[in-house]
Amino acid sequence: MSAAISASTEIVTYFTTLPVMELIAVIASLLYVVLAAKGNIWCWPAAILSTVLYTVIFYDVYLWMDSALQLYYLLMAAYGWFCWRKNNGSNNTPSNNHNQSKALLYSQWSLQRHGIAILALTLLSLVLGWLMANYTPAHFPYLDSATTVFAVFATYLVTQKVLENWLYFIVIDFVSIYLYIEKSLIPTAALFAAYVVLAAYGYWQWRKQFTLQNNAHHDDIFSNNSVAG
Secondary structure (H helix, E strand, O other): OHHHHHHHHHHHHHHHOOOHHHHHHHHHHHHHHHHHHOOOOOHHHHHHHHHHHHHHHHHHOOOHHHHHHHHHHHHHHHHHHHHHHHOOOOOOOHHHHHHHHHOOOOEOOOHHHHHHHHHHHHHHHHHHHHHHHHHOOOOOHHHHHHHHHHHHHHHHHHHOOEOOHHHHHHHHHHHHHHHHHHOOOHHHHHHHHHHHHHHHHHHHHHHHHHHHHHHHHHHHHHHHHHHHO
């Protein structure tokens, strides 16, 4: 009980004493996940803000690889914003109905496609983990490599509105929680616990929208066939 109280106190103290820049970055990161779960295009400006701030934060504390990774996330945020704007289904004017019906806002990959991706990412994680284990003083090199590699891939899936991205992030966040607890980064572990809940919520929201989208698409096909008949 005392350990739980101590951890809770540490979490509260951590988040109430954060530097302004880091606090804004944390809020923007959470806002990104919440908006992405709702399929709201404004998740990408939030992601851009958080990645810019974390790029500076990590660079200042000499976590240059993490800073470089944030640059990748920044590029993906810009790319995601472009993709979501391009396939925005909010324009329902008659002249655009035909084009909008072909642009699926949400998609789902086959198990085979995911299996190939997971195999390739696992092999890449093992190679990077081996390099880190043998040539750097990094802790948990294989798990750290795996979470990074799979997070890079899952972020790409978000830009394409692939439903299963949330399942990847649930696993990634669980592993990250373990790593942060092992390194006594309890507040960060708590933040990633929140990410797990948000990722589960995101999967539920996207699956619901994916089903509605497919039902609407099938109704359009039925309606068009009826008119043609």
